[in-house]
Amino acid sequence: xxxEAFDTVDVxxxxxxxxxxxxxxxxxxxxxxxxxxxxxEQMAALAMAIFINDMEPVEIANWTQAMIASGERMDxxxxxxxxxDKHSTGGVGDxxxxxxxxxxxxxxxxxxxxxxxxxxxxxxxxxxLESIPGWQAGLSNAAIVDQLxxxxxxxxxxGTGLASADKKLxxxxxxxxxxxxxxxxxxxxxxxxxxxxxxGLVLDVKVGSGAFMKDLRKARTLAQTMxxxxxxxxxxxxxxxxxxxxxxxxxxxxxxxxxxSVEVLAGGGPAxxxxxxxxxxxxxxxxxxxxxxxxxxxxxDGRAMDVWKRMIRAQNGDPEAPLPxxxxxxxxxxxxxxxxxxxxxxxxxxxxWRLGAGRARKEDPVQDVAGIExxxxxxxxxxxxxxxxxLHTATPERFSxxxxxxxxxxxxxxxxxxxxESIVFEKIT
Amino acid sequence: xxxEAFDTVDVxxxxxxxxxxxxxxxxxxxxxxxxxxxxxEQMAALAMAIFINDMEPVEIANWTQAMIASGERMDxxxxxxxxxDKHSTGGVGDxxxxxxxxxxxxxxxxxxxxxxxxxxxxxxxxxxLESIPGWQAGLSNAAIVDQLxxxxxxxxxxGTGLASADKKLxxxxxxxxxxxxxxxxxxxxxxxxxxxxxxGLVLDVKVGSGAFMKDLRKARTLAQTMxxxxxxxxxxxxxxxxxxxxxxxxxxxxxxxxxxSVEVLAGGGPAxxxxxxxxxxxxxxxxxxxxxxxxxxxxxDGRAMDVWKRMIRAQNGDPEAPLPxxxxxxxxxxxxxxxxxxxxxxxxxxxxWRLGAGRARKEDPVQDVAGIExxxxxxxxxxxxxxxxxLHTATPERFSxxxxxxxxxxxxxxxxxxxxESIVFEKIT
Numbered sequence: 001x002x003x004e005a006f007d008t009v010d011v012x013x014x015x016x017x018x019x020x021x022x023x024x025x026x027x028x029x030x031x032x033x034x035x036x037x038x039x040x041e042q043m044a045a046l047a048m049a050i051f052i053n054d055m056e057p058v059e060i061a062n063w064t065q066a067m068i069a070s071g072e073r074m075d076x077x078x079x080x081x082x083x084x085d086k087h088s089t090g091g092v093g094d095x096x097x098x099x100x101x102x103x104x105x106x107x108x109x110x111x112x113x114x115x116x117x118x119x120x121x122x123x124x125x126x127x128x129l130e131s132i133p134g135w136q137a138g139l140s141n142a143a144i145v146d147q148l149x150x151x152x153x154x155x156x157x158x159g160t161g162l163a164s165a166d167k168k169l170x171x172x173x174x175x176x177x178x179x180x181x182x183x184x185x186x187x188x189x190x191x192x193x194x195x196x197x198x199x200g201l202v203l204d205v206k207v208g209s210g211a212f213m214k215d216l217r218k219a220r221t222l223a224q225t226m227x228x229x230x231x232x233x234x235x236x237x238x239x240x241x242x243x244x245x246x247x248x249x250x251x252x253x254x255x256x257x258x259x260x261s262v263e264v265l266a267g268g269g270p271a272x273x274x275x276x277x278x279x280x281x282x283x284x285x286x287x288x289x290x291x292x293x294x295x296x297x298x299x300x301d302g303r304a305m306d307v308w309k310r311m312i313r314a315q316n317g318d319p320e321a322p323l324p325x326x327x328x329x330x331x332x333x334x335x336x337x338x339x340x341x342x343x344x345x346x347x348x349x350x351x352x353w354r355l356g357a358g359r360a361r362k363e364d365p366v367q368d369v370a371g372i373e374x375x376x377x378x379x380x381x382x383x384x385x386x387x388x389x390x391l392h393t394a395t396p397e398r399f400s401x402x403x404x405x406x407x408x409x410x411x412x413x414x415x416x417x418x419x420x421e422s423i424v425f426e427k428i429t
Numbered sequence: 430x431x432x433e434a435f436d437t438v439d440v441x442x443x444x445x446x447x448x449x450x451x452x453x454x455x456x457x458x459x460x461x462x463x464x465x466x467x468x469x470e471q472m473a474a475l476a477m478a479i480f481i482n483d484m485e486p487v488e489i490a491n492w493t494q495a496m497i498a499s500g501e502r503m504d505x506x507x508x509x510x511x512x513x514d515k516h517s518t519g520g521v522g523d524x525x526x527x528x529x530x531x532x533x534x535x536x537x538x539x540x541x542x543x544x545x546x547x548x549x550x551x552x553x554x555x556x557x558l559e560s561i562p563g564w565q566a567g568l569s570n571a572a573i574v575d576q577l578x579x580x581x582x583x584x585x586x587x588g589t590g591l592a593s594a595d596k597k598l599x600x601x602x603x604x605x606x607x608x609x610x611x612x613x614x615x616x617x618x619x620x621x622x623x624x625x626x627x628x629g630l631v632l633d634v635k636v637g638s639g640a641f642m643k644d645l646r647k648a649r650t651l652a653q654t655m656x657x658x659x660x661x662x663x664x665x666x667x668x669x670x671x672x673x674x675x676x677x678x679x680x681x682x683x684x685x686x687x688x689x690s691v692e693v694l695a696g697g698g699p700a701x702x703x704x705x706x707x708x709x710x711x712x713x714x715x716x717x718x719x720x721x722x723x724x725x726x727x728x729x730d731g732r733a734m735d736v737w738k739r740m741i742r743a744q745n746g747d748p749e750a751p752l753p754x755x756x757x758x759x760x761x762x763x764x765x766x767x768x769x770x771x772x773x774x775x776x777x778x779x780x781x782w783r784l785g786a787g788r789a790r791k792e793d794p795v796q797d798v799a800g801i802e803x804x805x806x807x808x809x810x811x812x813x814x815x816x817x818x819x820l821h822t823a824t825p826e827r828f829s830x831x832x833x834x835x836x837x838x839x840x841x842x843x844x845x846x847x848x849x850e851s852i853v854f855e856k857i858t
Contacts, residue, residue: 012606016480041473045605048477051445176474177441 004032008042015049023062030066034165040172047169047178055183057228063183064229067191070165074141074197076112079149083110084200084284087193089222090122092210092349093247096277097125097155098261099269099299102307103281105152106298109288112148114158114196118358118366121210121349123254126157127358131255131324131368135317151310163191182218186225193235200236200287202280203227207425208245210345216241216425223428236287238429242276243420246343246378249273253357253371253392255323262319265308267300272377272423274299279424326369326392330399334382338412343378347409348389354402355393367394379419382412433461437471444478452491459495463594469601476598476607484612486657492612493658496620499594503570503626505541508578512539513629513713516622518651519551521639521778522676525706526554526584527690528698528728531736532710534581535727538717541577543587543625547787547795550639550778552683555586556786560684560753560797564746580739592620609641611651619658629665629716631709632656636854637674639774645670645854652857665716667858671705672849675772675807678702682786682800682821684752691748694737696729701806701852703728708853755798755821759828763811767841772807776838777818783831784822796823808848811841 005028015021021029029046032038038046055063076083084104088094101111115137118124126137137157139147147154160167166188173179193201205213205223213219223239230237249270251260263269264277274296281295298304312319334340352358356370373390376382388410391402435457444450450458458475461467467475484492505512513533517523530540544566547553555566566586568576576583589596595617602608622630634642634652642648652668659666678699680689692698693706703725710724727733741748763769781787785799802819805811817839820831 009604009606012477016477016606039604041469041601042605044470044473045477045607048441048445048474049481052478052481172470175438175468176471177438177445178474 004028004037008032008038012042012046012049015046015053018053020056020059026059026062027066027069030063030070030165033168034070043169043172044176044178047173047176047184050183051178051181057225060183060187060225061229061232064187064191064194064233067163067165067187068195071163071195072159072161073195074162076110076145076148076197076199078145079110081108081110081152082200082288083112083148083198084202084288085112085193085196085198086202086204086280086284087189088204089189089206089212091206091244091248092122092345092352093249093252093257094122094206095128095249095257095261096204096273096280098128098258099264099277099304099308100280101153101155102265102311103277103295103298103304104284105307106303107285107290107293108152109285109290110148111153111284112144112196112198113153113155114162115155116158121346121353121358123252123257123352123358125155127366128254128257129155129317131258132312132317132319133321135312136315139315147314151307151314153307153311155311156315158192158196162195166191180212182222182225186222186229190226190229190233194230194233198235200284201230202283202287203237203239204280205239205241206244207241208243208345210247210349211244220426220428227428238283238287238427240279240283240424241426241428243423243425244345247345247348247374248276250374250377251371252348252352252374253355253369254366255325255368256371256373256392259323264299265305276423283427324368326394328393328396330391330403331387332389332391332403332406334384334386334388334412336412337383338381338414340376340378340380340382340410341413341415341418342411343374343376344409347406348372350405351391351402351409354405355391355398356395369394433457433466437461437467441471441475441478444475444482447482449485449488455488455491456495456498459492459499459594462597463499472598472601473605473607476602476605476613479612480607480610486654489612489616489654490658490661493616493620493623493662496592496594496616497624500592500624501588501590502624503591505539505574505577505626505628507574508539510537510539510581511629511717512541512577512627513631513717514541514622514625514627515631515633515709515713516618517633518618518635518641520635520673520677521551521774521781522678522681522686523551523635524557524678524686524690525633525702525709527557527687528693528706528733528737529709530582530584531694531740532706532724532727532733533713534736535732536714536719536722537581538714538719539577540582540713541573541625541627542582542584543591544584545587550775550782550787552681552686552787554584556795557683557686558584558746560687561741561746561748562750564741565744568744576743580736580743582736582740584740585744587621587625591624595620611647611654615651615654615658619655619662623659623662623664627664629713630659631712631716632666632668633709634668634670635673636670637672637774639676639778640673649855649857656857667712667716667856669708669712669853670855670857672852672854673774675774676777676803677705679803679806680800681777681781681803682784682798683795684754684797685800685802685821688752693728694734705852712856753797755823757822757825759820759832760816761818761820761832761835763813763815763817763841765841766812767810767843769805769807769809769811769839770842770844770847771840772803772805773838776835777801777803779834780820780831780838783834784820784827785824798823
């Protein structure tokens, strides 16, 4: 029988009463939770106390370290090139990882993108890539290292062994209204990224209706908290605060977003996707010590596309195979003429989800073909009757609920739209 | 499949964000918790949010009503006399229920004392009575009503059907550091007492080291909250705030406290026990409309003792049988001469618990014979070497840990002790 270092009720009571938890208390409570000694209802009470009473920076750092210690760590030190990674807090139409990883790899910086599947209205990177015929998400740790050395980029499923406590806590927070809490969000993201063993990390913190953080001030606090955690753990970390008031690019949905990513890799694609891909690539390369590089050239001259094709083939995917296409489409048209002043990211994300692109529960399947093509973006002039978007699905009975979620998504006005000048609002280093 | 009226995470989030919960939300969440639709970890998060963000009086009243609705209600309306009950928040040496119930019954007011067993350092009324040879705690509802009509007093085990949600929530609070919270304490106590169906109720809210509430201000808030809940539910309710800085009377432990209770019923007994018994009896009788009664006379002339003997016999107990006596005793003596300025209730309670009078877990047995006799009380002059207390147990290996808990229990000084003038500090109506 193990003699426990602390009593769970005392640790909960300390945070309940607004005290800072010691490193010893945090190490113990995370480890005991992993071992099942701290019960789910006890962690729920503690998470609520953390939510309401907050944590000091040193507590968040200790909490993150304890989460890292709860699982295995990866090690890329055998690689001949530096590693740099990106994490997005999640948005609608956010396919940036797909062109970004091969683009950065062009410049001899290895990109280990250990990714997840989507839940709710934001899509998952693995779900998108799985629409490519043959592509496999699962790789062993040894295969990840080999592919990073050989090709320079890998996008694959994160092993379940990283930050084990996070996996339990993440599921618990979802059912106990303790999700939207900066110490718990920051430690959850950063424990996985630090355990992953990257030497550089750029955080793409989304702001706006389609993002987790709806306002800039809170997004800035989250970004700064995560940058501090990364730096304290020896990971060269910075963050970009970027716009998520409207979907990224002109496609939302799995195969649709792969198609658009390939357009970007072919030197084309929507300006916002290209701009954000380039901004994140430049930042990832800067963190790896490469500052004087022409990133855009690698998109236009085909070097990024070459890495993409090798990366997809390495995981059994066929980059030349045609992507699946939906059997059923429905067009939404403009009801009046004027300037498109709003195209709400959350509404479009929910509509795409309802068409079948996302899942409501972890075990649900997703449709490769479902999603939405946008034919206009905020700032564009439209005329009444013109197509605004095309909805795609394999199951046409889904159209009505998807269209219902678009009720307040679109605004057409006489004035020019207040479109942000740049997709990147701020950089935090 | 039931369509639920609310989503659990929304109800938790509302209290988390400091909002008042509506009657509909509260009714739903208590019912859904009873049905298992709200999971333990969700109720833990909600309880913590209630602990930190508090509840408004109307929320506490609605919460109490919802807890009452979760179980069965008793009905004493068929009785030919009014009912009046007492609830103590728990203390050390608090045997008052034993002489009080028969004393009040003398005046044709029925006393339905549905009681519990002890947990931790405070003893349980049923544990005490079970040291009487033959006495049985369990009675059917019909038997309770019959005994109230016939004898006027019953002390028995509370049925598990009253306020079912409270039973689950009480156990959860114990492990999640959400015990010491006035809305949850008040609703827990009052839901059971209101469901019990008494028409009058006096609350004995203890204050001091041996009590749940250590300071007068918090005890006053708890008392006022409970009095308001009782009045709102149509129960004529008042509260006395009483001293629990030192043990009540001169005995702590099951058979020892029965012995002292019988002394009080015989017209003797320690002054503090007699004073508090009389004060509570007068208040219970006042709530039942009897104001001009000589309560002390019923102790000295044997009327209360007569009811006691009938009450004990009705539950198969033998009031004339000798009480069990401990085989092992140990005397603690005064280390110096002077006035006893402190005899700490909590320390004595813990010592008695460790001797075997109480239990650490619900399923533990208790010793009838274990406990402590006090030979001096604060304010008494003592001389070095004089016995201060006698420790009783059936298991002498327990003496050392019991004596260890008495380390700081006793203070002997040159000055007069600051002993409260009256055991009753305040009355709240």
